[in-house]
Amino acid sequence: MSDAFTRLEERATVRWADLNAKPWIRVGTGLMGEAAGALETLDAIRREVSKLGLDATITEVGTTGLCYAEPLVDVQTPGGPRILYANAAPQHAPAIVECHVKDGRPVEELALGSVDVDVPGVPRREELPMMRLQRRVALRNAGEIEPGDIDQYVARGGFAGLDKALAMEPGAVLEEVKQSGLRGRGGAAFPTGVKWGFLAGNSSPVKYILCNCEEGDPGAFNDKTVLESDPLTLIEGCVIAGYATGASNGVVFIRHGHDAPIDRTRKAIDACYADGLLGVDILGSGFSFDVEVSLVGESYVAGEETALMEAVEGKRSMPRFRPPFPAAYGVWGKPSNINNIKTIAYVPEIIRNGAEWFAAIGTERSKGTAIACLSGHVRYSGLVEVPFGLTMRQVVEELGGGDPDGKPIKFLQTGGPLGGLLASEQLDMALDFDEMAKAGAMFGSGGLIVCNDETSAVDLTRVLVAFDQMESCGKCFPCRLGMSHLLEILERACAGASRPGDLELMERVGGNMRSGSLCGHGQLGYNPVSSALSAFGAEFEAQMRGEGPLPIGPFVGPKHALRGAQLEGETPTAAVKGDFVYAAEPVPAAAGGGA
Amino acid sequence: MTTAADPLREQVRSAIRDQPFRTRTVLSSLLSVQDSVGYLPEAAIDEVALATDATINEVWGVASFYPNFRFKPPADHTVEVCWGPTCHVLGAQRLLQDALAQLGLENEGETPDGRVGLKLNTCLGVCAHGPAMAFDHALVGRITPETARARVAAMRGGAA
Ligand SMILES: Cc1cc2nc3c(=O)[nH]c(=O)nc-3n(C[C@H](O)[C@H](O)[C@H](O)COP(=O)(O)O)c2cc1C
Ligand code: SF4
Numbered sequence A: 001m002s003d004a005f006t007r008l009e010e011r012a013t014v015r016w017a018d019l020n021a022k023p024w025i026r027v028g029t030g031l032m033g034e035a036a037g038a039l040e041t042l043d044a045i046r047r048e049v050s051k052l053g054l055d056a057t058i059t060e061v062g063t064t065g066l067c068y069a070e071p072l073v074d075v076q077t078p079g080g081p082r083i084l085y086a087n088a089a090p091q092h093a094p095a096i097v098e099c100h101v102k103d104g105r106p107v108e109e110l111a112l113g114s115v116d117v118d119v120p121g122v123p124r125r126e127e128l129p130m131m132r133l134q135r136r137v138a139l140r141n142a143g144e145i146e147p148g149d150i151d152q153y154v155a156r157g158g159f160a161g162l163d164k165a166l167a168m169e170p171g172a173v174l175e176e177v178k179q180s181g182l183r184g185r186g187g188a189a190f191p192t193g194v195k196w197g198f199l200a201g202n203s204s205p206v207k208y209i210l211c212n213c214e215e216g217d218p219g220a221f222n223d224k225t226v227l228e229s230d231p232l233t234l235i236e237g238c239v240i241a242g243y244a245t246g247a248s249n250g251v252v253f254i255r256h257g258h259d260a261p262i263d264r265t266r267k268a269i270d271a272c273y274a275d276g277l278l279g280v281d282i283l284g285s286g287f288s289f290d291v292e293v294s295l296v297g298e299s300y301v302a303g304e305e306t307a308l309m310e311a312v313e314g315k316r317s318m319p320r321f322r323p324p325f326p327a328a329y330g331v332w333g334k335p336s337n338i339n340n341i342k343t344i345a346y347v348p349e350i351i352r353n354g355a356e357w358f359a360a361i362g363t364e365r366s367k368g369t370a371i372a373c374l375s376g377h378v379r380y381s382g383l384v385e386v387p388f389g390l391t392m393r394q395v396v397e398e399l400g401g402g403d404p405d406g407k408p409i410k411f412l413q414t415g416g417p418l419g420g421l422l423a424s425e426q427l428d429m430a431l432d433f434d435e436m437a438k439a440g441a442m443f444g445s446g447g448l449i450v451c452n453d454e455t456s457a458v459d460l461t462r463v464l465v466a467f468d469q470m471e472s473c474g475k476c477f478p479c480r481l482g483m484s485h486l487l488e489i490l491e492r493a494c495a496g497a498s499r500p501g502d503l504e505l506m507e508r509v510g511g512n513m514r515s516g517s518l519c520g521h522g523q524l525g526y527n528p529v530s531s532a533l534s535a536f537g538a539e540f541e542a543q544m545r546g547e548g549p550l551p552i553g554p555f556v557g558p559k560h561a562l563r564g565a566q567l568e569g570e571t572p573t574a575a576v577k578g579d580f581v582y583a584a585e586p587v588p589a590a591a592g593g594g595a
Numbered sequence B: 001m002t003t004a005a006d007p008l009r010e011q012v013r014s015a016i017r018d019q020p021f022r023t024r025t026v027l028s029s030l031l032s033v034q035d036s037v038g039y040l041p042e043a044a045i046d047e048v049a050l051a052t053d054a055t056i057n058e059v060w061g062v063a064s065f066y067p068n069f070r071f072k073p074p075a076d077h078t079v080e081v082c083w084g085p086t087c088h089v090l091g092a093q094r095l096l097q098d099a100l101a102q103l104g105l106e107n108e109g110e111t112p113d114g115r116v117g118l119k120l121n122t123c124l125g126v127c128a129h130g131p132a133m134a135f136d137h138a139l140v141g142r143i144t145p146e147t148a149r150a151r152v153a154a155m156r157g158g159a160a
């Protein structure tokens, strides 16, 4: 252990003991907490504590993932119980503070679960339906520590992985990551160690580690949660990645607009510089590494690896041609490696506990845990981290508790807006990158939108395609025009006014997109339609005839359907939208010449 | 281009100068101006071009690409409605159409008196609490049509 790290650990031990020596109130105030009203609860708790003149620590933490129970207030008293209070509104603050913080007696009516110590009448946190099957690795600190606080992070094992890595040869660290079987969590599940090997093999003095937190997938919120709950695990992982590959700079790439993840990441970076965990000669090892935050405007495609590099350079987030690949020519022309931030967030624990420890979790070829975001028609909405190998049904029905009103689940939307629909009959599929791919499903970045039997598959597919259409960067026409065309055809379907041949037309457009698009956005852009058709073909056909089983209401989508169109007037691309490419297509006779 | 005492231009310049980014680019500068001024005034384009050694065309190219950039001062209040898939299955269209009707709008835009602007958001990032809206950037999850109507009415400054 390095001297520098020993000193950090000693400081952390003292701070941790101090924190635990008096009442400690944690309130989850990330984006999720804010949406549930946690800021008002936090204010009420602060007022109550000062009114009673209590000496208690009040900490804003990230989210535990138990979003359905937010606002969540976690109260711990020295020698007393530690209790999570669910749905804690401002009016509950007096009871919580007076009884529990002041007198050490839990408020049973509001208690969701107890931590570490058994409390009569209150279940243990680990026994809650949503927690039972979880295994926390990347989210181990979520809701437990103040995001970006080095002492609290170190007290829970933080930076031990970095300290260990810095005492190893870089090649040995890389080998450890390879052996762990870690695969990318950004969608493609590429082996992380292999990817790092490409960068390590390049001898340029300036090399970048890019951490992708664009997280444009609606329905996914796990990347933002990692940053707003525990940004230090990302930073530690990023430095280890830099050391293993001989890189000099790290960039955390985040979408502009969500303040909590951005502010907390910045604060964590500053704290690391102050403690010699970033910058020159990290922990006295001789290794130097810088990390900065880069923000991007609203753009889904900015999450694509080469578009991301363009955006870091301050340009339009339009994908580049490959080759050259990022490991040869990346951001600013320097060799670069891109990982999703969850991928990197696993690295500290992999190094600290060893590759074998990680490889023992999960399935044969999907190692470790999956972080799934449960939303939609689901009782226990939020975030779960589970070992690979559980079935989708376990995740949705046991952890998620199924539909809140007990209605049957019809399908899951998985894999983000380029993913597809997974019919309920397919839910016995195991969570496993390869199993899912074989069945034509995508885990993607982990968004699971649960839909009950009142949801129209056609309507939801239209929403996904409307999203993909507005997010096309416009660089290549199979995607730019193909998406618009698909949307028009789906609009007709939703209105029950399809033309004969529309199904075949969609297929042809989709085929052109797949083979003729530059990046994954266009190549995968037909996925939502093809997957919905294969699972719910009959419903589609009925809807296209105007005999759909479920009512579909009017739909208003975003006005700026084409990039650049928010400027006054028409853009050049607007003129070639719609039927331009396909207008010459013969309309089948039965259509009577079309609309 | 260099007008002396133009307060707006001064604000733009200091936003560019004091931006919280280690690496300064056209995009980081534009985002900083919009955060500080609330929109991109004409002056932003040439000041950013000057500061980043880019052409006016390059700056316009970036500014026009990302739909969060705006070129007119924002309305007094902003309502955001999430139309992402989770919120959609949880009833976002109803919320959206109520808000449009209340504000007399047909799509994203502003009321003629400039009091309220309505924006569609592809995902407010709080799907576990869908359907979600934001009022002057404060997130509200699991919002009911009644609450939404009351909040919009309060912003519009009249009865619901
Ligand atoms: C249109 C498009 C959008 C993407 N968006 C994201 C994203 O938001 N976050 C992400 O991590 N990866 C995204 N990806 C995947 C990245 O290109 C890249 O593969 C990934 O960040 C690699 O990280 P990993 O190896 O850790 O999985 C996107 C890909 C495409 C084609
Ligand atoms: S496939 Fe679509 S998103 Fe990708 S480069 Fe082409 S137009 Fe842009």
Ligand code: FES
Binding pocket: A218, A219, B082, B083, B084, B085, B086, B087, B088, B122, B123, B124, B125, B126, B127, B130, B131, B132
């Ligand atoms: S889809 Fe509405 S908040 Fe994510």
